[in-house]
Each structure stands twice: as structure tokens, then as C-alpha cells.
Amino acid sequence: MADSETTPLAQNTTSTPLADAEKGSTSRVASVGTTSHNSASAGSSNSRKALRVEEANVQQKRSPPPKSQVPVKSFEDWQNDTISKVLRITLDKSAAEKSSHVLIYLNTLVDELKEEYPENASGKFKLSQSLLDRALFARLSLDPNGMSDNDDTTIAIASLPDVPLFDYLVDCWKSVADVKKNVLAREKILDPAVLNQRIEVLDKVKGLVVSYAGLILQSPEMFPQVKTSVPLGSQQLLPKLLAETDTEEGLPLEFIKDLAIRFENDEFEEASSDLTKQEYEDITGIG
Secondary structure (H helix, E strand, O other), rough: HHHOOOOOOHHHOOHHHHHHHHHHHHHHHHHHHHHHHHHHHHHHHHHHHHHHHHHHHHHHHOOOOOOOOOOOOHHHHHHHHHHHHHOEOOOOOOHHHOOOOEEEEEEHHHHHHHOOOOOOOOOOOOOOOOHHHHHHHHHHOOOOOOOOOOOHHHHHHHOOOOOOOHHHHHHHHHHHHHHHHHHHHHOOOOOHHHHHHHHHHHHHHHHHHHHHHHHHHHHHOOOOOOOOOOOOOOHHHHHHHHOOOOOOOOHHHHHHHHHHHHHOOOHHHHOOOOOHHHHHHHHOOOO
């Protein structure tokens, strides 16, 4: 009796095959449940990560690319290249050769600059605002009917376009207007200081071109001109004013306005004296 009292049934740890099987089954069920729960958690976590990656990719596609405000060229190079392009001139002999002399090499101006700046060992110069007037004057001074002992000058003369100087200057004005339009189209991606620098150069080129165009209309003999049957001076202007604006035969309306404003109306009216007052006002927009 004493033995049965000291060994309660609840503490019976006798093992049987069925008990072992049930115990193993219970353990496996618990293990499977835990594994399933872990797998579900891992799957949910992976789904969330994939969703976040997808959202990040979508956001990246929606976001605009970073704006670059650093110009590819330095201001000095841009200024040189732009003036060279719109006036079709250069201070670099190799640039003239590469362009098949579409760019006229101003060798006389280069020689002058070499004398003025002997410290410039390279002898290379770039077009700039400070040289703009001298450069355009040198270009207009080339005599298309002349001859020279200097090979560079001879090549330059032979490469001149066979058009009156007024037509050359109108083409220059159109080129400047196109460049300015392109610069303004990039206004949002250019640094404001860079934008202002470029507009200043273009406006100066534009103003100088208009000034020389007006002077040549008033005094066509001021510079050497090609031999042509086309009337020069104010007689050259009249048919262009009567033609449709912005056509090959006509003139850009903005150019006409620039010319009228630059020469204070009265001088421009004198050059277009064969127009009626109404025609003049209709063309220029100035009454």
C-alpha cells in the first residue's frame, strides 16, 4: 500500500507505441503549423519588398531627370563659335580650311592682333564682343573684285558669296535670330548668368548687323560690292519691302522693325520713299 501511495498514476511515464505515434503526430502537426506560418510570413515580407521596389521604380520613372546647368562649352568658346557661325567668319585658319572656306579667314585682322598682342605666343585669337565690330568691318571690307599678293587674302576673296552686302547682312540677322530662339528654348536648363551672357552677345551681334545694313542702304559705296545688275541702296530695299515677309524675296518682319527703330523712322522712310505712308505703316507697324 505504501508503494501505491508514493507512485501516483499522473506521474506514470510508461511509453507505448500508440502514445509514441500520437506524440510524434502532434509534434509534426505543430512543426508543420510553425513552418507554414513562417513561410506565409516570409512570402508576405517578400511581397511587400517587391511592392516597394516596384513603387520606387514607378516613382523614378515619373520623376524628371536632374537638370544640368553646366554648359558643355566655356563662354569664350561658345562666343567664338557662335559669332563665327552667324557671320561666317573666323580668326582660325584651320577652321576656315575645315569648313571648305565657308568661314572666311580674316587674316588681316589676325595680323593686326599679333602686332597689338605680341605676348600671345600662340598667335591664336577668338572672336568676342570686344572684337565684334572690327571683325565685321574686316569682313565687309574684303573686295570681291580685288586681287592680292597674300595667299590667305586671295582665298578669302575667292570664297566670298556672290551677293550684295545687304543680303549677306540679312542672312546674318536670320542666323542670329535662330540661335537666340534656340538659346531661349533652353532657358529652364541654363544657369541664369550663362543665359544672360549669351543673350547679351546675340543682341550685340544683331544690333551691329542692323546698323551696318542701314548704313549700306544709305551709302552702298561704303564697302566694296560684288558686280551685279541688282540695284543697290534704297532701290534694293523697295522690292524686298513689297514682297511677302519671311520669304526668300522678302524680309523678316522683325528685321524691318529693327531697321526702322535703329534709324529713327525718318531715315528709314527716306530709304523707302516710294512706298505710300499706309504701306510703310503696314510693313513696319510704326505710325
